[in-house]
Amino acid sequence: xxxxxxxxxxxxxxxxxxxxxxxxxxxxxxxxxxxxxxxxxxxxxxxxxxxxxxxxxxxxxxxxxxxxxxxxxxxxxxxxxxxxxxxxxxxxxxxxxxxxxxxxxxxxxxxxxxxxxxxxxxxxxxxxxxxxxxxxxxxxxxxxxxxxxxxxxxxxxxxxxxxxxxxxxxxxxxxxxxxxxxxxxxxxxxxxxxxxxxxxxxxxxxxxxxxxxxxxxxxxxxxxxxxxxxxxxxxxxxxxxxxxxxxxxxxxxxxxxxxxxxxxxxxxxxxxxxxxxxxxxxxxxxxxxxxxxxxxxxxxxxxxxxxxxxxxxxxxxxxxxxxxxxxxxxxxxxxxxxxxxxxxxxxxxxxxxxxxxxxxx
Numbered sequence: 585x586x587x588x589x590x591x592x593x594x595x596x597x598x599x600x601x602x603x604x605x606x607x608x609x610x611x612x613x614x615x616x617x618x619x620x621x622x623x624x625x626x627x628x629x630x631x632x633x634x635x636x637x638x639x640x641x642x643x644x645x646x647x648x649x650x651x652x653x654x655x656x657x658x659x660x661x662x663x664x665x666x667x668x669x670x671x672x673x674x675x676x677x678x679x680x681x682x683x684x685x686x687x688x689x690x691x692x693x694x695x696x697x698x699x700x701x702x703x704x705x706x707x708x709x710x711x712x713x714x715x716x717x718x719x720x721x722x723x724x725x726x727x728x729x730x731x732x733x734x735x736x737x738x739x740x741x742x743x744x745x746x747x748x749x750x751x752x753x754x755x756x757x758x759x760x761x762x763x764x765x766x767x768x769x770x771x772x773x774x775x776x777x778x779x780x781x782x783x784x785x786x787x788x789x790x791x792x793x794x795x796x797x798x799x800x801x802x803x804x805x806x807x808x809x810x811x812x813x814x815x816x817x818x819x820x821x822x823x824x825x826x827x828x829x830x831x832x833x834x835x836x837x838x839x840x841x842x843x844x845x846x847x848x849x850x851x852x853x854x855x856x857x858x859x860x861x862x863x864x865x866x867x868x869x870x871x872x873x874x875x876x877x878x879x880x881x882x883x884x885x886x887x888x889x890x891x892x893x894x895x896x897x898x899x900x901x902x903x904x905x906x907x908x909x910x911x912x913x914x915x916x917x918x919x920x921x922x923x924x925x926x927x928x929x930x931x932x933x934x935x936x937x938x939x940x941x942x943x944x945x
Contacts, residue, residue: 666727717772798870876926888917
């Protein structure tokens with residue numbers, strides 16, 4: 585059946601051709617699936633074939649098995665200014681039965697905007713019964729560091745990242761929701777075993793984050809998060825409930841003016857990143873690979889770089905050694921996903937496209 589038939593998506597004919605790239609695992613093919621997008625942010629594969637893709641200005645599109653596009657109606661109003669907009673897309677494991685999905689986005693609020701989570705049912709090409717199940721309390725201003733990455737836990741909980749909105753100190757404040765990884769049920773309510781049930785709204789799972797732009801579970805159920813530092817200090821973190829990940833008390837970078845951040849790079853009781861970058865690569869999207877098509881890559885972490893235009897493969901069994909997979913197609917990689925057939929898909933902001941990487945036949 586081949587890669588395309590197994591996934592049920594036809595390749596885009598014409599404009600951008602596929603290209604071969606020699607990397608550590610041999611020669612791979614990078615081929616376009618969809619082009620002509622404006623700031624694509626996230627994608628999710630549909631069980632019946634095809635996929636959904638979000639664009640930051642508020643569009644959601646279904647690409648069917650023939651490669652045809654269908655605009656989805658019924659989206660919420662989004663705050664699409666600065667770094668705000670329509671963000672991540674989560675199809676829970678029971679999507680085939682319930683058709684229920686989740687969207688994160690920047691919601692307009694009194695005096696500004698905040699990170700929000702909506703739940704809806706996908707019926708044909710429309711979102712039905714859309715409900716905003718969680719949003720930040722009004723009052724945050726500015727257009728940066730919304731976070732907005734989503735993941736479904738092994739227990740069915742919804743995990744959501746929220747940036748510190750450029751405000752520094754709230755990331756350490758358990759009474760605030762900025763600079764956190766949150767854990768909630770499908771109605772946006774805190775789970776009873778969350779570590780801080782009496783602080784903020786009870787959803788805080790971990791804290792001390794700057795701008796988390798990657799969130800993923802591995803096959804063993806471990807949660808991983810990746811985030812932007814300032815000038816240097818982008819991080820990958822192994823997330824444990826109740827842990828403090830340091831921002832802005834400790835950091836491996838400096839302020840953009842060159843000043844030291846906080847009290848250095850380590851402090852008692854504060855979790856260390858498993859890996860950090862200096863200079864920053866602006867990581868976005870986070871996937872832990874199964875090994876289906878490349879067995880040697882099993883359990884490796886894949887992230888996009890918004891700054892240096894590549895896909896990063898990191899091997900935790902080799903001291904987080906990094907391979908930069910760089911090609912003409914990897915301009916500002918916003919998201920990266922493993923498809924059901926084991927191929928690796930990524931979104932390029934610069935190319936306005938969805939690409940797929942597979943082994944060369």
